[in-house]
Amino acid sequence: MPKFYTVDVFTNQRFGGNPLAVVMDAEGLDQTVMQAVSAEFNLSETTFVLPPVDPANTARVRIFNRTAEMPFAGHPMVGTAFVLAGMQPELIDAVFEVPAGLVRVRIDRDDDGAPLAATIAAPQPLxxxxxxxxxxxxxxxxxxxxxxxxxxxxxxxxxxxxxxxxxxxxxxxxxxxxxxxxxxxxxxxxxxxxxxxxxxxxxxxxxxxxxxxxxxxxxxxxxxxxxxxxxxxxxxxxxxxxxxxxxxxxxxxxxxxxxxxxxxxxxxxxxxxxxxxxxxxxxxxxxxxxxxx
The missing domain is CATH 3.10.310.10 (Diaminopimelate Epimerase; Chain A, domain 1)
Structure with a gap:
């Protein structure tokens, strides 16, 4: 059974910001199930973390809103990076594969190494x-x-x-x-x-x-x-x-x-x-x- 985490993004106060669900180890889920899970969470977006196509990258991430898959979204990238950083103490720089391209991420940690925030580069110019x-x-x-x-x-x-x-x-x-x-x-x-x-x-x-x-x-x-x-x-x-x-x-x-x-x-x-x-x-x-x- 896939494990999920929820985080509030763009806030330092629980129950503020934008909530996100992150589903780990999603290889066994097809698109129909991913869409159904996203609708069940009923959040702005839900992400599904998969192995990267290019092993040099951190992960492939699929993003779904309540009704459709999205090529890119900001708070899902920040929140997904935060969740992965909590599992991987050495993770500082990450690269996510999304349909819109590659998203580069920098993770900020406190003095004890706990993740606090993340900064992403949008995958395309304006x-x-x-x-x-x-x-x-x-x-x-x-x-x-x-x-x-x-x-x-x-x-x-x-x-x-x-x-x-x-x-x-x-x-x-x-x-x-x-x-x-x-x-x-x-x-x-x-x-x-x-x-x-x-x-x-x-x-x-x-x-x-x-x-x-x-x-x-x-x-x-x-x-x-x-x-x-x-x-x-x-x-x-x-x-x-x-x-x-x-x-x-x-x-x-x-x-x-x-x-x-x-x-x-x-x-x-x-x-x-x-x-x-x-x-x-x-x-x-x-x-x-x-x-x-």
């Missing part, structure tokens, strides 16, 4: 797949058109391995977001470039400090407490509008409105490959057990 009309964002989140801020950029489809619509909104509007499922379905149908999904990451900023919320109700996540794979392209996108700046560090707060406050540290920097991102945060162990399949 890519942009067009914009979305501000009125679409207003409709899907039950906001007024005047709540959508376009002074820096229009709502933009951006990715470092997993696509999101990223939109700036007013600080007051952050607390008034109310997802409309019919509007989300219509938006998904009218934006095929998002590959059959429509996830919206909204934010308000004060310098390098950001408050954010992410909604993906069509994937089973009404709201996510902390979304690394959305905050990475957010940081990269913001850096792209500062042509004279080589790198920028952001402190991103998410999950506040849900009662699961999360803190992500994200750095975007220009490289030969494009604008790339690293992101990290603390983790806390919560539960462990076995799965009967």
């Amino acid at each position: 890519s942009v797949a067009g914009t979305v009309a501000p009125d679409v964002i207003a409709k899907v989140l039950g906001l007024d058109l005047t709540d959508i801020v376009t002074s820096t950029h229009s709502p933009t489809i951006a990715s470092n391995g997993n696509s999101f619509v990223i939109a700036e909104i007013s600080r007051d509007a952050l607390g008034r977001c109310a997802p409309d499922l019919d509007a989300f379905r219509a938006a998904r149908s009218s934006h095929p470039q998002m590959g059959g999904r429509f996830a919206v990451h909204v934010y308000s900023k004060d310098g390098r400090t950001i408050r954010a919320r992410m909604f993906a109700p069509l994937s089973g996540t009404w709201e996510d407490p902390a979304t690394g794979s959305a905050n990475a392209p957010l940081a990269c996108l913001l850096l792209s509008f500062e042509p004279g700046v080589d790198s920028a560090q952001f402190e991103i707060h998410q999950g506040v409105e849900m009662g699961r406050p999360s803190l992500l540290h994200v750095e975007a920097r220009r490289s030969a490959q494009g604008i790339v991102a690293t992101l990290g945060g603390s983790c806390v162990s919560v539960m462990e057990g076995q799965i009967s399949v």
